[in-house]
Amino acid sequence: MNPMDSPLDRLLAAAARAKRPLPQTAPLRVQSRVLAHGWGPVELFDDWMALIPTVRRALVWACAIAVVAVAIGYLELRTPASDEALWLNSALTLDSLP
Amino acid sequence: MAEERLDVPACLELVRQGDNEAARALLNHLYPLVISIVRGHLPRRASEEDLVQMIFVKVFSKLEQFSGTVPLEHWVSRIAVNTCLNALQAEKIRPELRWADLSEEEEHVIQSLAATTEDLEPGQHLAARDLVERLLGHLSAADRLVITLLHLEGRSVEEIRRLTGWNISLIKVRAFRARHKLRKHLALLMKEQRQ
Numbered sequence: 001m002n003p004m005d006s007p008l009d010r011l012l013a014a015a016a017r018a019k020r021p022l023p024q025t026a027p028l029r030v031q032s033r034v035l036a037h038g039w040g041p042v043e044l045f046d047d048w049m050a051l052i053p054t055v056r057r058a059l060v061w062a063c064a065i066a067v068v069a070v071a072i073g074y075l076e077l078r079t080p081a082s083d084e085a086l087w088l089n090s091a092l093t094l095d096s097l098p
Numbered sequence: 099m100a101e102e103r104l105d106v107p108a109c110l111e112l113v114r115q116g117d118n119e120a121a122r123a124l125l126n127h128l129y130p131l132v133i134s135i136v137r138g139h140l141p142r143r144a145s146e147e148d149l150v151q152m153i154f155v156k157v158f159s160k161l162e163q164f165s166g167t168v169p170l171e172h173w174v175s176r177i178a179v180n181t182c183l184n185a186l187q188a189e190k191i192r193p194e195l196r197w198a199d200l201s202e203e204e205e206h207v208i209q210s211l212a213a214t215t216e217d218l219e220p221g222q223h224l225a226a227r228d229l230v231e232r233l234l235g236h237l238s239a240a241d242r243l244v245i246t247l248l249h250l251e252g253r254s255v256e257e258i259r260r261l262t263g264w265n266i267s268l269i270k271v272r273a274f275r276a277r278h279k280l281r282k283h284l285a286l287l288m289k290e291q292r293q
Contacts (some may be wrong), residue, residue: 013218018226020137022130022134024129027124030154034158035121082141084150
């Protein structure tokens with residue numbers, strides 16, 4: 001055994017030995033609530049709960065992509081047009097003059 | 099006990115036909131198993147009864163899918179463990195654990211761990227359990243589940259594989275990482291105790 005693990009091992013071993021008495025029958029309240037639901041294929045809220053982390057991750061990624069797109073657009077606007085673009089632009093303007 | 103003599107296949111058949119009394123008998127037969135899993139994996143803020151109800155509703159609603167190739171208890175355990183795992187994953191807040199937050203008994207446990215290399219006394223076992231549950235609150239749902247199953251419930255890696263559907267390497271890696279994190283948090287508490 002790794003001596004560094006010793007306190008953790010002793011703690012876990014002691015925790016595993018802690019026995020709390022367990023009820024042997026379901027309280028009537030629980031029985032009524034469960035049986036009132038009936039049975040059969042139903043949509044469960046719990047199944048949707050499992051999707052929450054995925055949806056949250058997708059939202060974060062969508063936001064990150066949107067921010068990057070805005071930043072790129074902004075940089076494009078701020079960057080002065082190259083000489084070639086200016087030359088072409090002036091040529092087009094001159095062409096369009098009567 | 100009456101619950102131990104329950105004829106499970108016959109009871110299942112009656113439940114499938116819509117017999118309310120058979121459903122009640124089945125619920126009572128499975129309750130000790132489900133409550134022990136829920137208590138071992140209960141998220142901090144969740145209500146025990148709500149989680150038990152959620153598991154049983156799921157069990158009864160999926161009863162048609164139970165083929166009988168595995169014992170009913172294994173099938174129910176798997177549903178219970180996965181439902182608890184989902185509830186743990188939904189719980190995002192992992193509060194910082196400080197020395198000042200510990201109860202007097204938990205402080206004694208830390209002091210004993212720091213002072214000796216002996217096993218903790220039987221009178222400290224419940225406080226040790228509470229302390230472990232507090233420490234587990236720092237771990238992710240999957241890490242917490244693997245430590246609880248492996249170290250607190252004493253299940254084998256093979257049993258955990260059956261319950262969770264994770265492969266054996268993943269279970270071992272998760273257990274290793276989870277132990278590393280637990281060790282780090284425990285060391286911090288022991289350091290605070292010395293100061």
